[in-house]
Amino acid sequence: MEGTDRFFERMVIDHQNRIFALGFALTGNRHDAEEVAQDTFLRAYRALCTYPPDRVRELKQKAWLHQIAVNVVRNRVRGVHPKVVELNGSEPARGSGPEEDVMRKLEIDELAARVAGLPPRYREAVVLRHVQELSYAEVADALEQPVGTVKANVHRGLKLLRGENDGDGDA
Amino acid sequence: MATVMLDLKRLGDVRAPAGFADRVLAQVGMADSYAVFETVLGPVYVAWNRLGVSAAMRSKSRAEFEEWFRKEVGRQLVRVDPPVDLAAKIEDQLEGKRRMQFDLRGLTPFSQAVLRKTLEIPRGQVRPYGWIAREIGHPAAVRAVGTALANNPIPYFIPCHRVVRTDGAIGNYGGGGPEAKRNILMLEGVQLKRLQDLAHAGFRYEGVRTTKVFCFPTCYHGRTAKEQNIVLFHDEAEARAAGFRPCKHCRPAAVA
16 A cells, blocks of 8 residues: 555656646647546546555556546536637737747637637547657557557548648548 | 647646545545544544544644654554434534444554443443453453553544543553543542542442442442442452442452
């Protein structure tokens, strides 16, 4: 028990930003992102408590947490579509926080909302591949889909994001 | 294509909000939450986790409480807004109405047994240290009981103030010294003056002539008797010789 606790603490500290970013890209807002990330770690902890020590040691933490987070999002948004926030021509944000000094917060939020507006199967594939930068094999594992399907979904998702909606959509 | 992918990569650089890891650890019970609650005893700092209330102290400041908690309990501590349901439970517990859940992990099995036993002492009553020792099956460990109670991490809620010395002296109190102990007992309706007069005269038990049962002087059953029916005893042998048996509620002696 003591060992599990220390292992878990390490895992939360190591992966909190990555999992929060994942929740943010999948849900499109910071509030839901925190809920998803908290829920992900909570489920991870409950699972860890039931795992034998060698299974915990051999765990591929990153892929495992991504898989849990994707399932958390799938379960909570079933039937609910994320709100897409329109921020066209918005005023420049003042005082960018220390967290994002490259892009301003509003732009990041807008981008997250746009990504979250994608149909779920494209969204998951695009986010895991290009936001989280997993390999195609890791994405396929986390989504439990064939690599070919993942590649196609990433491709179509990117097309939608660039505004090229005609042609080879999933129609 | 390239710019979209570059933008997406930046989306991955978003960081979790401040305090996120602490809140997660608090949720799984590895860190405790705490808040200040207004109670009949004044402001009390209370820490809790999913297993129950883990600590309480009338500290002067947040810093003082946090330092005390880390030293005594050794877990991480996260300050939150006081939850309404917990505030209600705290009020009820101090009024003797409800039983809270407590997290006593980290204490020795002996200390846990002492504190669990202490929880059984009803409001308005007191017991000697030796009573706790006997009830938990370590009749000789009276001094160790005193130590365990002195280090009670949850005073007021686990009523260590209801354990007093047999000679009538009030005994020390980790929750703010003997004076605080006296005040809390008065607040709970214990007739301290009478208790101490009896103790000074050497009387430890009182019996009721009509029932032939002897009790600790603060026991509820003893208090309802008429004055002329009350008999005082110095010790168990004297009471038994007079044909009295120990009360089954306050258990002044092992029920044979």
